[in-house]
Amino acid sequence: MTHFPSHFSGPTLGEVGEHRAIEAIVQAAPSTRNGDDAAVLSHASPNSQGVATTDMLIEGRHFSVDWSTPEEIGQKAIVQNFADIEAMGARPIAALLAIAAPPETPLSYLTGIAAGIAERVGSYSAELVGGDLTSANELVISVTAIGSLGGSRPPLRLDRARLGQRVVAHGRIGWSAAGLALLRAFGRADIPPVFGPLIDAHCAPRLNPGRGVIARATGATAMTDNSDGLVVDLSTVARRSGVGIDLHSADISPDELLFQAAELLNADPWEWVLSGGEDHTLLATTAGEPPSGFRAIGRVTKGDGVTVDGAAPAYTDGWVSF
């Protein structure tokens, strides 16, 4: 059961019914492509390919109605899907939203999610083009993202890391995990304001649009995003590519804010950096200089697996669903 915070008042989905609820979503996230059996996307440019990915968020597992606003939930749902499109070197152009919600869900909660989605798809010049709304016992949000991969360079696959390349990153590492640890310890209301950026990183992550396209255009060959954990995600790249990846501790050292949060929680900030997922930081390999917005964090090496300064990482776990 999902227990919505009591300050969401007004009619519920059970009261207004499916059609009015869908109208409200479409009003919050307008699109000219929406409202038919299926959405027609724009004419593909010559030589372009489509790219598609899907991710599901379950209340109580991937987000909590006690910690996140509905706008943040919508934002997070988009970013974690669009990050997968960016991680191919492609440009997100459309999203579809399937949402299952209990009848007692306030309509204002649903439109809040839609507003968060509209905000994030808008920042990518993409659109929410379709969806489905149904009744369930739990709040479940399933987003599909569709992107466009232009030009003739290959997509940035997991198996294209090559010996000697730099490993580069765009975005924070470990911030989402630190935010989650703070939320678990304090609840949202009682977290010292200085840690706001860590909470934001967990509840409403951001990813600057276009970095994946830039990386692909400037010679990156492999890319993924930090969704399950830095070591776990880079281990996948290493295994698929048949190489090793050595991270430089000085280049992934926890930010000052992580050290402060770790002190408060009596935790090790390196665990957040190495094991924490959901930052949706782009991780790429390239033979050249780091693409604009990226910084070097390691090298592709002989061998297998991920090392830090040549040794086994202190933490290797990551997110698992079961």
Next chain:
Amino acid sequence: MTHFPSHFSGPTLGEVGEHRAIEAIVQAAPSTRNGDDAAVLSHASPNSQGVATTDMLIEGRHFSVDWSTPEEIGQKAIVQNFADIEAMGARPIAALLAIAAPPETPLSYLTGIAAGIAERVGSYSAELVGGDLTSANELVISVTAIGSLGGSRPPLRLDRARLGQRVVAHGRIGWSAAGLALLRAFGRADIPPVFGPLIDAHCAPRLNPGRGVIARATGATAMTDNSDGLVVDLSTVARRSGVGIDLHSADISPDELLFQAAELLNADPWEWVLSGGEDHTLLATTAGEPPSGFRAIGRVTKGDGVTVDGAAPAYTDGWVSF
């Protein structure tokens, strides 16, 4: 809570974990496009447009583990999504599957769903190109279908029915609702075998691939599929197009099998025909002869709403989520 039938034995998702479960799904529904951050679709042909739709199925609402096999659940999930692609006059090319399942779900149940999906996407020469697997209290299946709309004719929208056109249909009408009524009355095991086709229509609907493309190529202008109910779905076409639709009772008269089932259940088969959804029968309007595989069932008229032989239908309800 989802209670899986006891004859599904073997390890559960909680026992084998996410990665082995995903491997098993990919093995049951293989694709070369799967396994990266996002799936790269084929190069779009010049002048083609993408089409996308999503639909979510919740156990206990859209299907029941007591009545359907996992293979049928997968088949149904694909058909209801691909019908929306066909209803635009497009060709389904890919599907994505996001699935939330309780840890106690037998792995064999999950691979059954994947096998059903593989069977149906295969019949369309499409592929299951990606997905997500996560843990939840209820079994939730969210499918996104992606299609290709070639050529320069417009897509078959809901608002393109024109005065004087024929209304045409491809597929059975009312069979799914009759099957559901039988399942509710008897459970699956005790239904007289003669009604097998009605049960199949509900648990594992079929839609012949390519009918939507044919209808678009031969002059249909509007199309939808019978998902919420014949009157409800055609009322949407009528309202959006600013026309009326008059159905000819002789052309939508219940099939003999519906009369038999109705007699057994002491029901009115016209209710299944007029109100029953989930047949995923294609409903189109065209100025010409019915396209191959379609039959005429009525006319586009002046006025508004749906009538039968010029009078208000005996049943106008349809499926609603809340």
